[in-house]
Amino acid sequence: MSVENKGICNADMPVHDTGTGNVLSRRLNKILETRIENDKETLEALKELSTFFTENTLQARRNLRSKIEKRSLVINEDFLSAFRDVKEVLDAIYSDVSEMNNSVQKMISRLQATKTQTHHLIDQTTKLQAESQTLSLQKEVAGAFLRSFQLSPAEQAVLRGSSRECAITDEFFTVLDRVQSIHSNGRMLMQSGHQTAALEIMEQMALYQEAALERLYRWTQSRCRNIESPETSILLSMAMSRLQGRPVLFRYVLDEYRTSRRSVLVTAFIDALTQGGPGGTPKPIEMHGHDPKRYVGDMLAWLHQAIPSEKDNLLILLKGCDKTDVSDQILQTLSHITEGVCHPLKVRVERMLAVDTDATVLYSVTNLVCFYKQVIGQVVPGSQLLTTLEELQELSQHTFLLALQSQVRQQLSECVETPPSDLSPSPGVSQLLNLLRDVLSVGCIAEGRQQDLPQIVSIIVEPLLQAINESATRLPTSDMAVYLLNCLYQMQSTLSLYEFVDELLERLQAQSDAQLDTLTSEQASSLVANLNLGSIYTILQEQGKGALSSVPGMEPTGLKNFLSKLDAFLVMQDVLLLPQICLLLSGTHRSIVQHRAFEVIAAIYRQLYEAVHDPENLYQNPGVLMPRSPDQVLKLLIG
Amino acid sequence: MSAGPYNYSYIFKYIIIGDMGVGKSCLLHQFTEKKFMADCPHTIGVEFGTRIIEVSGQKIKLQIWDTAGQERFRAVTRSYYRGAAGALMVYDITRRSTYNHLSSWLTDTRNLTNPSTVIFLIGNKCDLDAQRDVTYEEAKQFADENGLMFVEASAKTGENVEEAFLETAKKIYQSIQDGRLDLNAAESGVQHKPSQPGRNTLVNDQQVNKDTCAC
Ligand SMILES: Nc1nc2c(ncn2[C@@H]2O[C@H](COP(=O)(O)OP(=O)(O)OP(=O)(O)O)[C@@H](O)[C@H]2O)c(=O)[nH]1
Ligand SMILES: [Mg+2]
Numbered sequence: 001m002s003v004e005n006k007g008i009c010n011a012d013m014p015v016h017d018t019g020t021g022n023v024l025s026r027r028l029n030k031i032l033e034t035r036i037e038n039d040k041e042t043l044e045a046l047k048e049l050s051t052f053f054t055e056n057t058l059q060a061r062r063n064l065r066s067k068i069e070k071r072s073l074v075i076n077e078d079f080l081s082a083f084r085d086v087k088e089v090l091d092a093i094y095s096d097v098s099e100m101n102n103s104v105q106k107m108i109s110r111l112q113a114t115k116t117q118t119h120h121l122i123d124q125t126t127k128l129q130a131e132s133q134t135l136s137l138q139k140e141v142a143g144a145f146l147r148s149f150q151l152s153p154a155e156q157a158v159l160r161g162s163s164r165e166c167a168i169t170d171e172f173f174t175v176l177d178r179v180q181s182i183h184s185n186g187r188m189l190m191q192s193g194h195q196t197a198a199l200e201i202m203e204q205m206a207l208y209q210e211a212a213l214e215r216l217y218r219w220t221q222s223r224c225r226n227i228e229s230p231e232t233s234i235l236l237s238m239a240m241s242r243l244q245g246r247p248v249l250f251r252y253v254l255d256e257y258r259t260s261r262r263s264v265l266v267t268a269f270i271d272a273l274t275q276g277g278p279g280g281t282p283k284p285i286e287m288h289g290h291d292p293k294r295y296v297g298d299m300l301a302w303l304h305q306a307i308p309s310e311k312d313n314l315l316i317l318l319k320g321c322d323k324t325d326v327s328d329q330i331l332q333t334l335s336h337i338t339e340g341v342c343h344p345l346k347v348r349v350e351r352m353l354a355v356d357t358d359a360t361v362l363y364s365v366t367n368l369v370c371f372y373k374q375v376i377g378q379v380v381p382g383s384q385l386l387t388t389l390e391e392l393q394e395l396s397q398h399t400f401l402l403a404l405q406s407q408v409r410q411q412l413s414e415c416v417e418t419p420p421s422d423l424s425p426s427p428g429v430s431q432l433l434n435l436l437r438d439v440l441s442v443g444c445i446a447e448g449r450q451q452d453l454p455q456i457v458s459i460i461v462e463p464l465l466q467a468i469n470e471s472a473t474r475l476p477t478s479d480m481a482v483y484l485l486n487c488l489y490q491m492q493s494t495l496s497l498y499e500f501v502d503e504l505l506e507r508l509q510a511q512s513d514a515q516l517d518t519l520t521s522e523q524a525s526s527l528v529a530n531l532n533l534g535s536i537y538t539i540l541q542e543q544g545k546g547a548l549s550s551v552p553g554m555e556p557t558g559l560k561n562f563l564s565k566l567d568a569f570l571v572m573q574d575v576l577l578l579p580q581i582c583l584l585l586s587g588t589h590r591s592i593v594q595h596r597a598f599e600v601i602a603a604i605y606r607q608l609y610e611a612v613h614d615p616e617n618l619y620q621n622p623g624v625l626m627p628r629s630p631d632q633v634l635k636l637l638i639g
Numbered sequence: 640m641s642a643g644p645y646n647y648s649y650i651f652k653y654i655i656i657g658d659m660g661v662g663k664s665c666l667l668h669q670f671t672e673k674k675f676m677a678d679c680p681h682t683i684g685v686e687f688g689t690r691i692i693e694v695s696g697q698k699i700k701l702q703i704w705d706t707a708g709q710e711r712f713r714a715v716t717r718s719y720y721r722g723a724a725g726a727l728m729v730y731d732i733t734r735r736s737t738y739n740h741l742s743s744w745l746t747d748t749r750n751l752t753n754p755s756t757v758i759f760l761i762g763n764k765c766d767l768d769a770q771r772d773v774t775y776e777e778a779k780q781f782a783d784e785n786g787l788m789f790v791e792a793s794a795k796t797g798e799n800v801e802e803a804f805l806e807t808a809k810k811i812y813q814s815i816q817d818g819r820l821d822l823n824a825a826e827s828g829v830q831h832k833p834s835q836p837g838r839n840t841l842v843n844d845q846q847v848n849k850d851t852c853a854c
Contacts, residue, residue: 027794039839126784146846273736282720282721282722282751282752282753293714294717294718297714297715297717297718298718298721301685301715301718301719301721302721304685305652305704308689309650364714367714368714371684371715375685430740442711443710443712444710444711445683445684445711445714445715447683475703509843588797
């Protein structure tokens with residue numbers, strides 16, 4: 001077919017100014033130029049052609065054209081019938097579409113109607129939506145309000161506890177604090193105008209708080225016996241800090257606490273007394289029951305050392321209490337806690353304080369008790385323990401003084417009666433002075449104890465002095481003086497170590513001086529007698545008119561008797577000393593007596609010397625009679 | 640647990656002993672206050688100081704009893720050895736007499752404390768080297784012979800003061816770890832957690848046993 005079309009086309013080509021030959025050649029060229037192998041249409045046409053143009057005969061070539069036309073016709077007829085079918089189908093579709101169109105038209109009009117109807121509805125919905133938004137906002141606000149001003153059921157459960165015995169936990173305090181803060185926020189709420197709500201909230205919170213604190217109080221009261229347990233102790237401190245706003249509850253808990261600590265302390269004290277440390281070290285304190293100093297000292301030191309721990313515990317328990325000053329409470333509680341040990345302590349110390357105990361030991365105990373009274377008085381002033389210690393101190397002091405007096409009495413009666421022959425202080429004196437030394441050597445460990453010392457000294461020294469004086473009166477004068485001087489000397493040397501006995505020392509010194517005078521005059525009289533100076537001295541004193549050399553006893557020969565004795569005496573002075581002088585314990589006393597007695601002799605010598613050298617007395621060669629000047633004699637005698 | 644009100648797990652009791660004037664109170668003051676007291680009055684009887692330290696990650700409260708060196712207080716101070724976990728025995732390196740008295744102090748200490756009590760010898764005033772009257776070597780030998788820990792220190796400069804107190808605590812802590820020190824017993828000088836001056840609770844005891852088993 002296409003070949004045919006082409007042929008037709010070519011044949012219809014208009015020929016203008018070119019010749020037939022030209023047309024022909026052009027056609028030829030064209031044919032020649034045709035690339036059949038590339039022209040699909042031509043190839044297709046040729047292929048089709050070969051299906052019915054089977055024999056290349058003349059006949060066939062002649063019929064070709066009509067044959068092709070016939071075939072073309074058949075094809076066109078086929079096409080026509082096929083197309084008819086198509087057209088029919090399309091017609092059917094067309095009618096369907098028109099019908100649809102009708103329906104759609106109807107639907108549109110219906111929709112239009114609906115739309116006008118819905119418009120109103122939409123308006124309404126929009127309004128409702130806006131309303132819903134407002135409401136949900138309000139809901140959120142209300143929720144937030146509730147969250148900040150109300151307790152959640154969970155929180156309420158924490159506060160209430162599942163049962164009475166239910167333990168308090170950290171959470172409890174969180175919620176309790178929240179209740180408190182809600183309550184105080186309520187005030188703000190009130191200020192911002194929401195009075196009713198605020199009041200209601202505050203009232204409600206107050207109720208919660210009351211119930212919670214009540215529960216906390218019960219719990220705390222039952223747990224405060226376990227302050228050592230670290231788990232509860234944290235909670236206990238927190239509990240106390242919450243309870244401080246309820247003074248009554250607070251006090252009840254403290255009461256419970258101190259009662260329990262009090263018995264713990266007593267138990268521990270008794271254990272230390274009777275059981276001691278691990279494996280018996282340290283030994284139980286009562287092992288020292290035979291040694292009152294140690295026993296009492298250990299008990300008191302134990303108590304002194306127990307108090308800081310109690311104080312620590314208490315400080316920890318109350319460390320959260322910042323609203324009020326708890327230092328008073330601490331003191332009161334501490335003093336109550338230590339009250340329990342008072343009785344066991346007192347009983348034991350009292351047992352040590354028997355009158356027949358050694359006075360020195362009793363004095364040590366008194367000192368110890370006094371020391372601890374001061375120490376413990378600083379830690380727990382005004383406590384029962386302090387009162388107990390004061391009572392014990394008084395008792396101890398009293399017992400000590402009684403024991404001292406009785407010990408003094410006993411020793412006096414035993415030993416002071418007759419002075420020994422060597423006139424040394426009798427053993428009783430030494431013993432009593434030793435007692436004094438022992439007592440005073442205890443050393444004052446407590447402040448302000450110095451004032452007792454004069455009393456102690458006088459308890460020993462006064463009866464001693466009296467006894468010495470009594471026993472001395474039985475002796476001859478010189479012996480008495482020496483004995484007293486020896487006793488006084490011993491007392492003085494003992495007492496001079498102490499500063500507080502000045503007055504007594506003065507008295508002793510005065511007594512010594514009196515005895516020294518007595519002894520000096522005894523010695524001087526003895527010297528005067530031994531040197532035959534008696535009459536000379538008397539005459540010199542009475543010297544009247546007339547030359548002395550002519551007075552009987554004063555003539556040179558009479559004087560020579562004395563002067564030769566004096567010469568011997570100057571060489572060997574000791575010979576004429578009273579034997580008792582050597583018995584003086586004190587070298588000072590000895591030399592004082594000697595000095596003073598010799599001074600008496602030297603003075604008489606001087607008087608005689610001056611009289612002899614006085615021309616009125618008509619002595620011849622006074623320088624020969626008395627060659628030694630008074631000063632030389634004095635020097636020889638006294639050195 | 641460290642957040643609790645007891646920010647310590649043990650209390651150790653110490654005593655400080657030695658002749659008067661050797662610087663016991665100054666050592667204590669230096670340790671607790673980190674200051675030197677130039678004119679410190681003689682101690683009357685006993686004084687008391689505390690400080691919390693740390694040993695092997697454990698907080699320990701030291702309860703320190705400073706005794707008077709004056710002879711007249713001996714009757715009082717003797718009672719404080721009882722149940723001490725540590726005893727610091729002090730002499731003055733510039734005064735030989737204070738060194739010479741050590742053996743009598745040591746006798747007292749041994750008689751009045753537990754066998755487990757840690758005794759630490761301190762030669763104080765080592766800042767006064769020019770006035771030295773006791774050599775380091777002889778004191779060291781004395782310490783070694785008697786099984787004491789020893790250091791020369793100065794309460795004035797603070798030298799070795801901290802060390803003496805801490806080393807003593809370490810040794811005590813070691814004794815606890817080794818189970819040589821029975822915490823359950825009263826008056827061991829150590830308390831596990833603050834407690835009454837006596838018993839510790841059973842819980843603590845078990846804890847300690849556990850500790851010891853784990854080693
Ligand atoms: N240079 C120097 N002086 C010191 C040192 N330690 C103490 N002192 C001085 O020594 C004196 C006595 O010190 P204290 O601490 O009171 O002595 P103590 O051992 O407590 O004495 P008592 O309480 O009587 O037993 C004080 O004057 C201190 O200033 C030191 O390390 N160096
Ligand atoms: Mg001191």
